Amino acid sequence: xxxxxxxxxxxxxxxxxxxxxxxxxxxxxxxxxxxxxxxxxxxxxxxxxxxxxxxxxxxxxxxxxxxxxxxxxxxxxxxxxxxxxxxxxxxxxxxxxxxxxxxxxxxxxxxxxxxxxxxxxxxxxxxxxxxxxxxxxxxxxxxxxxxxxxxxxxxxxxxxxxxxxxxxxxxxxxxxxxxxxxxxxxxxxxxxxxxxxxxxxxxxxxxxxxxxxxxxxxxxxxxxxxxxxxxxxxxxxxxxxxxxxxxxxxxxxxxxxxxxxxxxxxxxxxxxxxxxxxxxxxxxxxxxxxxxxxxxxxxxxxxxxxxxxxxxxxxxxxxxxxxxxxxxxxxxxxxxxxxxxxxxxxxxxxxxxxxxxxxxxxxxxxxxxxxxxxxxxxxxxxxxxxxxxxxxxxxxxxxxxxxxxxxxxxxxxxxxxxxxxxxxxxxxxxxxxxxxxxxxxxxxxxxxxxxxxxxxxxxxxxxxxxxxxxxxxxxxxxxxxxxxxxxxxxxxxxxxxxxxxxxxxxxxxxxxxxxxxxxxxxxxxxxxxxxxxxxxxxxxxxxxxxxxxxxxxxxxxxxxxxxxxxxxxxxxxxxxxxxxxxxxxxxxxxxxxxxxxxxxxxxxxxxxxxxxxxxxxxxxxxxxxxxxxxxxxxxxxxxxxxxxxxxxxxxxxxxxxxxxxxxxxxxxxx
Numbered sequence: 001x002x003x004x005x006x007x008x009x010x011x012x013x014x015x016x017x018x019x020x021x022x023x024x025x026x027x028x029x030x031x032x033x034x035x036x037x038x039x040x041x042x043x044x045x046x047x048x049x050x051x052x053x054x055x056x057x058x059x060x061x062x063x064x065x066x067x068x069x070x071x072x073x074x075x076x077x078x079x080x081x082x083x084x085x086x087x088x089x090x091x092x093x094x095x096x097x098x099x100x101x102x103x104x105x106x107x108x109x110x111x112x113x114x115x116x117x118x119x120x121x122x123x124x125x126x127x128x129x130x131x132x133x134x135x136x137x138x139x140x141x142x143x144x145x146x147x148x149x150x151x152x153x154x155x156x157x158x159x160x161x162x163x164x165x166x167x168x169x170x171x172x173x174x175x176x177x178x179x180x181x182x183x184x185x186x187x188x189x190x191x192x193x194x195x196x197x198x199x200x201x202x203x204x205x206x207x208x209x210x211x212x213x214x215x216x217x218x219x220x221x222x223x224x225x226x227x228x229x230x231x232x233x234x235x236x237x238x239x240x241x242x243x244x245x246x247x248x249x250x251x252x253x254x255x256x257x258x259x260x261x262x263x264x265x266x267x268x269x270x271x272x273x274x275x276x277x278x279x280x281x282x283x284x285x286x287x288x289x290x291x292x293x294x295x296x297x298x299x300x301x302x303x304x305x306x307x308x309x310x311x312x313x314x315x316x317x318x319x320x321x322x323x324x325x326x327x328x329x330x331x332x333x334x335x336x337x338x339x340x341x342x343x344x345x346x347x348x349x350x351x352x353x354x355x356x357x358x359x360x361x362x363x364x365x366x367x368x369x370x371x372x373x374x375x376x377x378x379x380x381x382x383x384x385x386x387x388x389x390x391x392x393x394x395x396x397x398x399x400x401x402x403x404x405x406x407x408x409x410x411x412x413x414x415x416x417x418x419x420x421x422x423x424x425x426x427x428x429x430x431x432x433x434x435x436x437x438x439x440x441x442x443x444x445x446x447x448x449x450x451x452x453x454x455x456x457x458x459x460x461x462x463x464x465x466x467x468x469x470x471x472x473x474x475x476x477x478x479x480x481x482x483x484x485x486x487x488x489x490x491x492x493x494x495x496x497x498x499x500x501x502x503x504x505x506x507x508x509x510x511x512x513x514x515x516x517x518x519x520x521x522x523x524x525x526x527x528x529x530x531x532x533x534x535x536x537x538x539x540x541x542x543x544x545x546x547x548x549x550x551x552x553x554x555x556x557x558x559x560x561x562x563x564x565x566x567x568x569x570x571x572x573x574x575x576x577x578x579x580x581x582x583x584x585x586x587x588x589x590x591x592x593x594x595x596x597x598x599x600x601x602x603x604x605x606x607x608x609x610x611x612x613x614x615x616x617x618x619x620x621x622x623x624x625x626x627x628x629x630x631x632x633x634x635x636x637x638x639x640x641x642x643x644x645x646x647x648x649x650x651x652x653x654x655x656x657x658x659x660x661x662x663x664x665x666x667x668x669x670x
Contacts, residue, residue, distance in 0.1 A: 008276040008348020009066075009073040011311065012269060013093045015120075016102035017112045017638070018058060018081035021132040025102055025256035026065060026078045032262050033067040033074075052435040060085060060432045062092045062297055064309065064334040064350065069266050075334075075350050077296075083115060083638050084425040085432075087408030088297075090119055090373045091361050095283065095296045095311040095350070098243075098273040099127040100265070102256075105137035110147040111583055111637050117249075118610055121153050123373070124282060126243050126274055130265055131253040134162060135169050135183075142205075145251065150612055151583075154249045155212045157239070159268075160261075161205050162253065163198070172253060172261070173198075175206040176235045183260045213238045216247050240272035276348040283313050285367025291315030291323045292366035295359055296350075298404045300440070306404070308356040309334065314366070317345040317353070323366040330354030360404050376408045377643045378423030379629040382430050382447045384437075385420065391443060398441035402433060409433060416529055417451040426629050452623045453574055454660060455649055456526045458533060458567035461486040466559035467541075468551055477548065479555030480541035481505070481513055485563045488532045490572075490649055494521065498537040505540040509552040513537050516556025525565045527664040531572070531649070535560070571657050572649040574622040580632065581607050582640035584614045589635040591616070597624035619647055 014022040030036045052060045063078040077096060079089040093099050099120055103113055113129075120127045131144060141161055148156040163171040163180060171182035173194060181189040194202060210230065214221040217238050223230050242248040252268060254261015283294050297309035310317075317323060319331050319342075332339040332352040345351045356365075364370035386395050399422070403409050410423040424430050430447070437443045463484045470477040488495065496514045505513070517535050524530035540555070578599070580590055587604075594601055599620035607613035620628075625644065632640040652660060 008346065009075045009350070010098075010269065010273060011075045011077065011096045011276075011279070011348075011350055012273070013077045013079055013089070013096040013099040013125075014102060015079045015089050015093065015099050015116055016081055016132075017083075017104075017109065017116070020081060020102045020104050021256045022078055022081060022102045023059060023063070025100075025130070025132065025262070026063075026076055028256055028259045028262055029076065029266065030065060030067055032259055032266070033069045035065070035067045051439045052432045055435050056428060056431060058082060058428075060088075061299070062088055062309070063336065066333070066335045070270060072270060074269070077350075082428050083112075083633065084427075084429040086115060086119070086425070087373075087376050087406065089116070090123075090376070091407075092296050093120060093125050094123055094362075094371075094373050095279065095294050096125065097276060097279050098269065099125050100269075101127055101129045101249075102132050103129060105131050105134050105139050105141075105144055105253075107139060107143055107147040108637075110144065110151060111639055113148075114151040114583060114610070114613070114639055115641075117152050121246075122609070124246055126246055126278070128243060128250040128252060128268065129156070130261070131251065132256050134253045135255040135258060135260060137169065138167070141253070148249075148251065152249050153609075153611055154247065155215070156251050157209055157212050157242075157248045158205060158251050159209070159239075160251075160253045160264075161202060163192075163194075173202050174264070175202070175209050176239060177232045178202070178206065181264075183255075183258070189260075189263065210235065212248065213242060216242055216245075236271065243272050244274040244278065279311075280313050280347065283311070283364070283370065285313075285364050286369030288314055288367035289324055290366075291317060292364060292370075293317060293323065293353075294364045294370070295356075295361055298361045300401050300405060304339075304354060306355055307332075307339075308353045308359060309350065310353050310356075310365075311350045312345050312347050313364070314347055316347065317349075317351065319343050326356055326359050326365040328353055328356075361407050376425060377641075378408070378410045378425070379642060379644075380426045380430060381412075381421045381423045381450050381626075383419040383450045384422050385446050385448075386444060387446065388444070394441075395437075395443050395445060398437050398443045401441060402436055405436070406432075414450070414453065416453040416455075419450055421450050422447075426633070449626055452660075454528045454652075454664075455531045455572040455574075456524045456528045457490070457531055457570050457572055457649075458485065458487045458564060459570055460566070460568045462563045462567050463538070464559045464563035466555055466562050468555040468558050469546075470551075471546075476543075476546040477551040477554070478541075478543040478546035479509070479513075479548075479551035479553075481537060481552065481555045481559050482539035483513075483517070483556070483559045483563065484536045484538055485560070485567055486534045486536075487567070488534050490532055492532055494518070494531065495534040496537075497534075500537060500539065505537070505542055505552070506547075509542060509547065509549065510537060512549040512552040513540075513556035516553035516558075517560050519553070520557045520560035520564075525569050526571055526661060528571070530564065571652040571660060573652045573660075575619050575647050575650050576622050576625060576644045577602075577647040578618045578620050578625070578628075578642055578644045580616045580618065580640065580642045581610070581613060582632070582636045584612050586636040586640065587614050587616065590632070590640065593631055593635060594618050594620065597621075597628070599624065621650070622646075 059080045160172040162169040173180045180194040182192040292314040293310040293312045362372045412421040465482045467480040521530040599618045603617040
């Protein structure tokens, strides 16, 4: 859309790896557009100021700021850079018009862009790339472009080439306009002459840019074949068309700290980014009412409670009205930490809604069938508990809020170990959870590694006769049973049957025997739940007065306790099916890592839809996966990830078995 016809704000996401300079870029955009009165020189004005962010010295939430440039209103959404906070970015970019990917000018760091670029490509978010810190780079810009081509599914179209004076970058040439600019010390730029020695190289770079655009424009292709030099206006038009269509990823450059290239970036956004209509079409529910809005972030704020950051898709929002089943009970514009009360929001606006019940992050109010960002698979778990049982209700309430704020967390009640697990994306992600639970929600909570859900079974069969008899005055307790315990194949589960003849045990007590047997199976002779056994009640005796359900339950439990130690108990460990995904150059290290962790590689393939990525399928003991994601990211420059599911149980023997059992004994003593 051309300047002057844009009525809704232009919403721009700033994304990129940690330390790439996104927040510095935002701060200096705000200074350049006179939104802030001073340049920050490292001091943050609009950065994430949460307790968790200060503790980690990095942004952990999206940060929203407004600016006006040449009469148009912009809303910038600064997204966290850590790969462990990718869900935060995924939820936010679903609502924006365009994304600016911020990258450092180092080829060995370009690989870290791969997960971010795939997220944008998969959600059809138009995006361009801003190579930051270019003033400190000695890398040839064409080497960077080649590295970008390896990680982007879209053709990378280099818009600028740097001008170097004695090894230092002092300006750039805009390949579309063929103009050369020199950076000023105050962040300004001035037109300069292209050095004669540089003219031919610029000509070659411009021709390569046009060749890439010509893949989508027949007229441009014909001009190039006929040796006709297209006008700058035609090139700018094609660049805008292809960005909006998601055909290309334009590549600009500059230095956010020094404000180099920021004005050129803003002009590219002003003239080339798509209007709100494309984002609205992408987010629109299949069935929508008069008004609809997408929730990109949920946040609990002191003294205000729940806030829902929402972009209006259709119609408008008004304080006191309802949208679908949701009631609007307070609207605020967002500008960094500042929330300003407003009464209305129109289509395209991004606002905060107070106390919005029944809707969470990723939801769309006012319609059904709306697309939503997928949730990342959880890869790292911690056990959480409160030292004081009276705080359990408080913990439950805090976890509900935590999951509302960040849906990439998951809570699991694990019955076989009796633990409450919090699943997330890694150590940093878990540290944000700990900070929020303790510092923000005031819950005294302890974190630890989860216990491995070992099981046990038996190798030998055994017939056992046991009697439970107790006399304490009045009616006593009497239950007498004969059971046969036999092993079953792994995975077949528990089986109970009875073969009582002649009514030696009345039928009403048979279920009590089964209950006693099952009760014992919760913790066998090795200290773990018993699986894959068959128990047959073969005989027994009952007393007309002293027998009871309780007596036969105790007799069944006693029989199991007497029998199983003699059935050659076997320790079993859970084996997970693991699907590891990473860039191809790292696969040799990943193979070694899997083998070191007692894993067995089952297959290898290319990752569908991810250029330059491979997938390894493997089976790995659950005990080897506690910190798998940490090592995986370490050997893949932060890009690797995995999915997992329980596959089967496998016998543990030798020293490993001894270590597990000695650890279990020590645990039970405490």
